[in-house]
Amino acid sequence: MKTVAFTAALAFALPVGFAALAHESATWVVKERMERMERFEELIDRVFAMMHGELSYDPRAVRNAAEEVAQGAGRHLTDLFPPGSGGAPSEAADDIWRDFGTFAHFAEMLEGWSRELAAQASTPARGRLPKRWEDAQMGPGMMRGGGMMSGSGSVSAAWHVAATCNTCHAAFREEG
Numbered sequence: 594m595k596t597v598a599f600t601a602a603l604a605f606a607l608p609v610g611f612a613a614l615a616h617e618s619a620t621w622v623v624k625e626r627m628e629r630m631e632r633f634e635e636l637i638d639r640v641f642a643m644m645h646g647e648l649s650y651d652p653r654a655v656r657n658a659a660e661e662v663a664q665g666a667g668r669h670l671t672d673l674f675p676p677g678s679g680g681a682p683s684e685a686a687d688d689i690w691r692d693f694g695t696f697a698h699f700a701e702m703l704e705g706w707s708r709e710l711a712a713q714a715s716t717p718a719r720g721r722l723p724k725r726w727e728d729a730q731m732g733p734g735m736m737r738g739g740g741m742m743s744g745s746g747s748v749s750a751a752w753h754v755a756a757t758c759n760t761c762h763a764a765f766r767e768e769g
Contacts, residue, residue, distance in 0.1 A: 626673035659711035667704035710750035729755035
């Protein structure tokens, strides 16, 4: 029984340990963008936890989180991906530089939906969100900024923020 528990703990710890090691060895703009992405993940995790009732819903905290993401998205995000900044330890796929226009579009969508989330933070959360933000997926038409989310206000905007991140990661992030 102890062997099973140790093996399970090791299986979980190894990928986390390798990711932490990769981030520690990152320098220059690669380190900055990794840290920004980690911060975005923390903020979106917190917003989803509030919307699911795991944390008390605090409109100010949602607004602040959304504004922080918006301020780091768009042009501020694409500037962290200059040509030649790929390769280990970066998790950025070479497709970013081959199709920078699409990547920039996702960064702009992230900024726009984050601003919408900030604006809707005081709106009562109604609708359904997946339990994990990583499960929000884009539907047809979302690349143009639309979407297919049931719900309104902050729930819809949070879903769009998460779906934008996930779709961009699917297209432009190397799986380690």
